[in-house]
Amino acid sequence: MIKLATIAKGYQDQLVSQYGHTMQAVHHRALRQIISCHTPQAGAMLYHCDNCGANSTLYPSCGHRHCPACQHQANSDWLDLQRQKLLPVDYYLVTFTLPYQLRHFVWTHQKWAYQAMFEAAKHTLDAFFKRDKRLGDVNGLLAVLHTHSRQLKFHPHLHFVVPAGGVDKKHKCWKKKTGTYLFNANNLAKVFRGKFIEKMCNAHYYLPSNTPTSWVSDCQYAGKGDSALTYLARYLYRGVVSEKNILSLTNGQVTFQYQESNTKEFITITEPATEFLWRVLQHVLPRGFRRTRNYGFLHGNAKRTLHWLQLMLKVVLPPIVISDKKGVCCPHCKTIMTLALMRIGHRIISGQSI
Known part of the structure; x- marks a missing residue:
C-alpha cells in the first residue's frame, strides 16, 4: 500500500x-x-x-x-450518531446531480454553488412531501455532498437519506408510505433544475448556453437506512481516496x-x-464548509420532535459503544x-x- x-x-x-x-x-x-x-x-x-x-x-x-x-474515529462516531436517529420505516437514497456543463461554474463558485445545491434539493423534497397526501408535511432529511465520481473526477452531486414518512402538523400524527416507491426520479430532476436555475438568476449568474434541459436524479429504495448511512460515511472525514x-x-x-x-x-x-x-x-472543500446537513425533525434544534417520534413508534435505540481509549504501552515492559x-x-x- x-x-x-x-x-x-x-x-x-x-x-x-x-x-x-x-x-x-x-x-x-x-x-x-x-x-x-x-x-x-x-x-x-x-x-x-x-x-x-x-x-x-x-x-x-x-x-x-x-x-x-x-479521522477514522470521526467517521465511526458520525455513523453511530446517525444510527441513533433511524426510525422503523422504509428509507430511500435520493441523488441530485448537476450536468457536466455546469461543473466549471461550480468549480469557480464552489461555496455559493454547493450551498445552492443543498437549498434547491431540500426545497424540492419539501415540495414533494407536501404534495403527497400519504406523507406528513414535516420530513427528516440527511444530506451529504460528494464532489467525486468513482474515478475521482470532479462530479458534484448530493445524496439524501430520506425516511418514507413525515409528521402531519395539522393532526399531530405520523404518516408513512409503504412499498419500494417514493417519488418519480425524472420529476425530482425537473423541479431541482428549476429551483437551481432560479437561484442562479437571482444571484445574477448566467446558465451556460449548452446546458441540457434534462437533468439527472435518482430515487432508490434503501431498506431500513443503515446500508445507505454506511455508504455515505466512507468519505466524510478521510478524503476521497x-x-x-x-x-x-x-x-x-x-x-x-x-x-x-x-x-x-x-x-x-x-x-x-x-x-x-x-x-x-x-475535491478539498472550501474552508469551514460542512459536507453534511440535517433537516426537518433530524435537525439539531428538533430533538424533542425526534424523541416524540421515537417514543410513538416504539423505537429501540442501538446501544452506543464507547470504546476506552487505549494507552501507549512501553516497548520494553x-x-x-x-x-x-x-x-x-x-x-x-x-x-x-x-
Missing part, C-alpha cells in the same frame, strides 16, 4: 509548478497537512514509563478532514484502482503522480506509559495540564 503522503512529499514541487495557477489556499494547506501527518511537523508527544523509566516519542495525526491517514486503492508508485507513475458501479469489478488507472495528486486535491510533554507547533504543554 502506497501512502498519499509519500506521493505528496515526493512530487509537491512538480504539482505546484504544473497546477499552481489553479490551486487555491485550501489546496496548499491540505497538501502541507497531509505531508506532515504523523511526522515531527505535526507535533510530538513524549511518553514516560513510570515502571522502567523508558521514554518514547510519538507523532500525532494532522487532523485534516481530507487526509486518508487519520482510500490508501488501500493506491497500488503502486513507479518511475513517477501512480497506479490506483476503483470499483465499477455496474459490474463491481476493480479497474486500474495509471497516470503521472502530479495528475493523481491533483485528481485527489481538487509493556506497561501503560504516561504522557509527559506534548509539542504543538512551537508550544510545549505539560502532560499534567492536558
